[in-house]
Amino acid sequence: MTSAAETIAKDGNAAFAILKTLSNEQRSAALKAIHDGLQSQKSRILDANKIDMQNARDHNLSASLVKRLDLSNADKFDAMLSGILDVAALDDPVGQVTLARKLDEGLNLYRITAPIGVLLIIFESRPEVIANIAALAIKSGNSAILKGGKESYQTFKVMSEIVNETLASSTDVPAKAVQLIESREEVGDLLSQDRYIDLVIPRGSNALVRNIKDNTKIPVLGHADGICSIYVDDEFDLQKAKRIVVDSKTNYPAGCNAVEQLLLHRNISEEDIKSLVQALLDAKVTVHVTPEVKKILAQTSEYIQDAAEDAFDKEYLSFDITVALVDDVDAAVQHINTHSSKHTDSIITQNEAKANKFMKGVDSAGVYWNASTRFADGFRYGFGTEVGISTNKIHARGPVGLEGLMSYQYQLRGDGHIVGEYVGGGGNKVFVHEDLNPKSVKL
Amino acid sequence: MTSAAETIAKDGNAAFAILKTLSNEQRSAALKAIHDGLQSQKSRILDANKIDMQNARDHNLSASLVKRLDLSNADKFDAMLSGILDVAALDDPVGQVTLARKLDEGLNLYRITAPIGVLLIIFESRPEVIANIAALAIKSGNSAILKGGKESYQTFKVMSEIVNETLASSTDVPAKAVQLIESREEVGDLLSQDRYIDLVIPRGSNALVRNIKDNTKIPVLGHADGICSIYVDDEFDLQKAKRIVVDSKTNYPAGCNAVEQLLLHRNISEEDIKSLVQALLDAKVTVHVTPEVKKILAQTSEYIQDAAEDAFDKEYLSFDITVALVDDVDAAVQHINTHSSKHTDSIITQNEAKANKFMKGVDSAGVYWNASTRFADGFRYGFGTEVGISTNKIHARGPVGLEGLMSYQYQLRGDGHIVGEYVGGGGNKVFVHEDLNPKSVKL
Incomplete structure (x- = not known):
């Protein structure tokens, strides 16, 4: 039946x-x-x-x-x-x-x-x-x-x-x-x-x-989680960092491209760390901080909480973010490859070599430099419209x-050609394998 | 653990x-x-x-x-x-x-x-x-x-x-x-x-x-079955058809790109059908025929057998082939889309319009015109080497x-750009979306 x-x-x-x-x-x-x-x-x-x-x-x-x-x-x-x-x-x-x-x-x-x-x-x-x-x-x-x-x-x-x-x-x-x-x-x-x-x-x-x-x-x-991270390097512009982090978190927190994890280079001055976190607090974002970040902030607030054990694997989808320190760009890449959902991750740095290292090393659909994770979107990418965002690595990504709705087929046009006449198939004819310009092909 | x-x-x-x-x-x-x-x-x-x-x-x-x-x-x-x-x-x-x-x-x-x-x-x-x-x-x-x-x-x-x-x-x-x-x-x-x-x-x-x-x-x-078909149209060259069918079947019958199903246009003359089948019999191929094909052949031979009930869905991987008649190219396309494993299928015709109809309609990784199905191979396609042949429609095909071992990532390079300033994100800046030449990009 x-x-x-x-x-x-x-x-x-x-x-x-x-x-x-x-x-x-x-x-x-x-x-x-x-x-x-x-x-x-x-x-x-x-x-x-x-x-x-x-x-x-x-x-x-x-x-x-x-x-x-x-x-x-x-x-x-x-x-x-x-x-x-x-x-x-x-x-x-x-x-x-x-x-x-x-x-x-x-x-x-x-x-x-x-x-x-x-x-x-x-x-x-x-x-x-x-x-x-x-x-x-x-x-x-x-x-x-x-x-x-x-x-x-x-x-x-x-x-x-x-x-x-x-x-x-x-x-x-x-x-x-x-x-x-x-x-x-x-x-x-x-x-x-x-x-x-x-x-x-x-x-x-x-x-x-x-x-x-x-x-x-x-x-x-498609994607299940959207656990996006931003890594702020020690060679960075504080104002850009504030703009990007706040936008990535607050522009639409329920979006899969909202940031959930903020990684700060350990060498950033305490003053700058405080200033960056304050920008989030001002936007009414609750920061979930590791003990060392908590020590730096040195203040109590309802918007400052201890990071839970699973804080690095958390998709908050709300005005919440985890904040942690990392040693350098390599540590950031490793942290992201371990915890992110391979959606979109961004580095904030003025150092192009470090940006390239980050973008080359992070294994996510989107790897950004000095830009908000919220740009991960078909309309913003100029695709006209989107059916979704993929965190798959097979077929369409991002x-x-x-x-992404297309496959392809191979058309072979011959005139009685058989394999038995070619090398590898029993014959001795050799393949030409000459690439033609696909744009000039009329089928 | x-x-x-x-x-x-x-x-x-x-x-x-x-x-x-x-x-x-x-x-x-x-x-x-x-x-x-x-x-x-x-x-x-x-x-x-x-x-x-x-x-x-x-x-x-x-x-x-x-x-x-x-x-x-x-x-x-x-x-x-x-x-x-x-x-x-x-x-x-x-x-x-x-x-x-x-x-x-x-x-x-x-x-x-x-x-x-x-x-x-x-x-x-x-x-x-x-x-x-x-x-x-x-x-x-x-x-x-x-x-x-x-x-x-x-x-x-x-x-x-x-x-x-x-x-x-x-x-x-x-x-x-x-x-x-x-x-x-x-x-x-x-x-x-x-x-x-x-x-x-x-x-x-x-x-x-x-x-x-x-x-x-x-x-x-990858692929499980390789059920490849050849459709011989009524506007065809008999010698090319014989060459291609025999090569597709006998060059390496254990290959996934060997033909298993032969569909003949009903209007082909009995003489030509006999001649085509004889080329297979001469090559010691057993033909599994429908009753109407059997009637046309009008001979008994250990190499002529009645097609089993599942003959159209069979991957013989041996010197065996199913032979049946179809009404026209549309019927052939429908038959193939129903029974083939979406690997490689070929039409033999001198009529380009029919060839295009076939190649446009058949939903397989390879759609061929006047060529042996055995060409479905990474070396023959000029890929240097292959890891396999895919009958998937997602990601790599053929x-x-x-x-086929590659994915891609989107790199976004900005300078403090945030979504909140653009249309759709709460602002009024408009995207430029100007395509650049990928070949001239140095990253």
Whole structure:
């Protein structure tokens, strides 16, 4: 018997087989159609959105969460719609020739970008995210199975109906290229469909991501922890250090790219250490300090606490930071490689050689010099948009835009060529292996 | 308590932390040292190799396997040594700038190739492979934990001792950058070390690969099945078709890139179908045919058998092939996407539009036009050497050379830049996002 999850996964796979063959014009036209469909049914969407907001209030969700749900808020709806057109206008990520090589006369090898297949994307409550993710999936030629946060369920449902109706009625993209699923249970069942689903992208709490990683053989793209560190070297500019540390901690503490660990070179003067920590205290950040830092600060405050035993492995996601001393840049690198979650780590120094040593040695997706860890973001990197941030070392790393949703295929174009005639295959013909310019290839 | 496996994995990880910071000169010099070390201790290695061969004979292993073990055979030892120098001479895969972007004045983003970390590589019995894999790992800046086939154990042991001694005594590469493990049990324990091991590369039987995939959370690069197909279109050249089909099947039937499925367009004349199948029969290939193909052949032969129920999902790895008819190129694509293992599939046609349709529609690592599936190989693609062939769609796909052993990191170089001053972070500065030429970047 075919389970519901298997049917969904198979349908996604069948839709992918068609989607994969469509041109950029066809995919982008579908995005334009989705844009128009959502725009023309704005009131239907906002009605559903009102139900979600009322449910949220009935369940006493926080005012800030209710505000996040509100699609009529400011220009959110219009921004969502123009985001779809922005994705449509991006360069075609499919079919890019990234390698071209003449193997022999009449035998040419090409490496060509190709979509991955079927993506299972699990995301949070903001209702506008579904439009962004659907647009990215279609633009990149991938099928998407979507599970949104339950708080926006009514809005998601109406929007996905409109997306499916639009795809079916007026585009070349199969309606099943975007499928919305409703329950957590379905996610669990889908995680076993590794034959049909190629990649899982969870965007949510650490617990969610960990749970998914523990329960599937499908590759998972994303991050659980975001334990970012800043190392302040002894050759540093105090004002820059204050700016960067405070921004990295307080700009959005709930972000995975917020700093959680502050490592200070042992040779920094006590005065400067006090001044740097004071900048955090002034911003109402609680510093969790080691005994030697505590001794230097020499003051009591509700914002100064003893570092807990696990303080170096802690993702606070709040106005909290661990502060410790280290011997030098090498010690900082070692500390970070041991404790960080390989997300983003920054060095503050005026010494370029030390900066290079740090960036060469730290094994994280982002290695920064004199910049806030908060820059780790697809929009800030200029990727247009992102599906998430990856701390994987396999496939995409760091903020993941369209490029991270691509695989590639090798095309070999011959004219009856066989291996038996070449060296290594039993013959004596020798390969030419002459690189061609991929940019000038027309296939 | 720290298990033996955890110690090995941790040691590999610690070695990686150093290896990651070494220059191409340091890594390549280490390869030269390994080359010299193995060369100067040739007789010690060949003595160990003789014990392996004697053991093989004592256990009544086949003459062909014993021959594969023999490192003194022909110029195998010298080829192994020169292979190390070939890898040393390759371009540095580490530190290549693949993206350079000005985010704002004084704030530049670079994407730079970086090694992955710790690789666990499980490979077959040929003793010379250890030199090749050790060379690839060091050149790419990755630590390697190696498990070779037990038939070559004595040879591996001596060679890895020499490698470790050489690394420790006369190179900047830590000795633990290459670790040999002895037992299958250790492999099992290492598969749970997902904190320290970043990638598993199994090169062996389907059963081995499947077993590894089922028992680890570490990403696995490789392939289990190699079910390759050839589709012969009705607009085709019979002589080319015969050459390609026979080469794909018989050049090395045990290879994962050998063809297992032959799909013929239904409109091909009975005469041509007979002629094509006869070429296989002449090569002593057993054809497993569907009823309609059987009817066309209209002859009995020990080499003509009824296709079994699972014939379309079969990897024969022998002088056997399934033969069936399909309606057209679309049907062929659908058949292949349903049954193939996404390794390598080829179309034989004189019609370029159909070839493009096939190559665009088939979702496999290699999509070929008028060429033998046997070309799917790192050496033939001009990668110098390969660590295996991947049927994954995440990370590296197809034959995997040095490039597939690389990840990347984002370097951000600023001068006190903070997110709070930019649009989206609370400020009103706008990002520049100006692409720079990565080739002209000097870091």
